[in-house]
Amino acid sequence: MxxxxxxxxxxxxxxxxxxxxxxxxxxxxxxxxxxxxxxxxxxxxxxxxxxxxxxxxxxxxxxxxxxxxxxxxxxxxxxxxxxxxxxxxxxxxxxxxxxxxxxxxxxxxxxxxxxxxxxxLTFPTVLDTPKKTNIGLHTPEEMAKEVSNDYGWKNILVVGSNEHSIKNLSNRLKALKIFNQVDYEALSSQMTIEDRCYGLSKEKINAYDGILFDYNSYKLQNxxxxxxxxxxxxxxxxxxxxxxxxxxxxxxxxxxxxxxxxxxxxxxxxxxxxxxxxxxxxxxxxxxxxxxxxxxxxxxxxxxxxxxxxxxxxxxxx
Ligand SMILES: Cc1cc2nc3c(=O)[nH]c(=O)nc-3n(C[C@H](O)[C@H](O)[C@H](O)COP(=O)(O)OP(=O)(O)OC[C@H]3O[C@@H](n4cnc5c(N)ncnc54)[C@H](O)[C@@H]3O)c2cc1C
Structure with a gap:
């Protein structure tokens, strides 16, 4: 070519x-x-x-x-x-x-x-794996209930580009009392699309039932x-x-x-x-x-x- x-x-x-x-x-x-x-x-x-x-x-x-x-x-x-x-x-x-x-x-x-x-996002294909990852749009609480019911997620990790936004979201999800554990982690701006683990270590991904991407976070930080x-x-x-x-x-x-x-x-x-x-x-x-x-x-x-x-x-x- x-x-x-x-x-x-x-x-x-x-x-x-x-x-x-x-x-x-x-x-x-x-x-x-x-x-x-x-x-x-x-x-x-x-x-x-x-x-x-x-x-x-x-x-x-x-x-x-x-x-x-x-x-x-x-x-x-x-x-x-x-x-x-x-x-x-x-x-x-x-x-x-x-x-x-x-x-x-x-x-x-x-x-x-x-x-x-x-x-x-550098990695839209993350959404190809709905049983392990999901993206929280305007109604993340509703999505969280869905993944909890449909996939049985109990331990989740909230990730995104803006620390304040993901912290806020994980507090809201904790308040739902449908998960045993809700943690959050800000993804590095250096993370690349070539990183198959979306900027997280394999151990980290395996440690949780599911990863929730905070869409609002990406509106705050590209x-x-x-x-x-x-x-x-x-x-x-x-x-x-x-x-x-x-x-x-x-x-x-x-x-x-x-x-x-x-x-x-x-x-x-x-x-x-x-x-x-x-x-x-x-x-x-x-x-x-x-x-x-x-x-x-x-x-x-x-x-x-x-x-x-x-x-x-x-x-x-x-
Ligand atoms: C679940 C969901 C629901 C949505 N619902 C709506 C809706 O109802 N209405 C609405 O209007 N919008 C909706 N959106 C938002 C909409 O998808 C985006 O506004 C739109 O996709 C933006 O288009 P874009 O072409 O700017 O970027 P994108 O669609 O994000 O495309 C960017 C492309 O660039 C590629 N890329 C990134 N970095 C590199 C690189 N370094 N080298 C090569 N390629 C690269 C990516 O792989 C990607 O394919 C929704 C989004 C999601 C996730």
Whole structure:
């Protein structure tokens, strides 16, 4: 496979997949004979956290995250996006010529633009083992009752990236009086996706009936950006700061999806991929921009894309 790309996206969750599709299929200014070269690098399984989620939009309606992921993935494959699967990005280096080098556990990949779409966890596949691990979302008490009933968990370990949050959660779970033992442990920010034990020792995992991941903890402290520390693009809580186009302070380096926002969901992840994908497409193919319909203010307009882009219509107070 090629290892030099116009754009490389790190992470194949909804944000990363959608960015890749926009670049390959949806960029109106693409030159047909010279398509933009795009790759997605994914450490675990295609789909990120969404493959495990039911996307709840209203109380009455939810749909399967997996269905959405399959659709996005098929579109990306049809659009000839390259996929580096089971490939972990360990470091991003900026070369003097402005290109980036992505150092992975396999090959080194070169790109003109890089989009970070790594979400909040480095190890979503942890959810493949429901009998040993579970993730506490907004109703962790309910989930705790479920695992206690369904799997017979009696001794549990609460883990997460933020000490205050996991301590608080374990106190709440103790108060339920359904477990014999509830301990907690803050996972190191140095923990990597390659760590099959999710940052815990094997002995520790074996010592408990189950491990409960504190989802709220990851809203307070991002757990996927440990490999970016030397780039100076992280906020204190590990999330990446960007402008409305997804640009970080490093030219050419972008971020989309939940790695940029503690509170976000699948629709937001997809939307941010759309904006950033269109914006990078514009940077790559400035001169050949086609005239879009002009129906939507967020679509590119001729040469003044950045200026004409509007997230919201500005309405003057009367
Ligand atoms: C159980 C559950 C239920 C949910 N329910 C809802 C819901 O009802 N509605 C809703 O809107 N949202 C829901 N969410 C949240 C939703 O899943 C996330 O907002 C969404 O997945 C964010 O997408 P993303 O593409 O930004 O990141 P992710 O989906 O997290 O994808 C990030 C990808 O990057 C990969 N990665 C990370 N680090 C590296 C690296 N160094 N190298 C290579 N690859 C890497 C990861 O393996 C992962 O596949 C739920 C989440 C869970 C867990």
């Amino acid at each position: 090629n290892t030099k790309y116009d754009v490389v996206i790190i992470g194949a969750g909804p944000a990363g997949l959608y960015t890749s599709i926009i670049l390959k299929k949806g960029t109106p200014m693409q030159v047909p004979n010279e398509p933009i070269k795009v790759a997605v690098v994914e450490a675990a399984k295609i789909g990120g956290l969404t493959q495990y989620a039911f996307i709840q939009i209203t109380k009455k309606w939810a749909f399967s995250g997996n269905t959405l992921i399959n659709t996005l993935y098929n579109e990306a494959v049809e659009g000839k996006v390259d996929f580096f699967k089971k490939t972990v990005v360990r470091k991003i280096k900026r070369e003097k010529n402005g290109y980036f080098q992505l150092i992975t556990n396999k090959e080194t990949i070169t790109a003109k633009y890089v989009v970070i779409a790594t979400g909040i 757990g996927s950006t440990y490999f970016l520390h030397d780039l100076n693009i992280l906020q204190k809580n590990g999330f990446i700061k960007t402008n409305k186009f997804g640009e970080t302070i490093v030219p050419g380096l972008f971020a989309v999806g939940s790695v940029t926002k503690p509170i976000s969901g699948v629709p937001q992840a997809i939307y941010s991929g759309q904006v950033t994908g269109l914006y990078i497409g514009h940077l790559l193919e400035k001169t050949t921009i086609a005239d879009p319909s002009g129906r939507f203010p967020f679509l590119p307009r001729e040469e003044n894309w950045k200026e004409s882009f509007q997230h919201e219509l500005e309405i003057e107070d009367s």
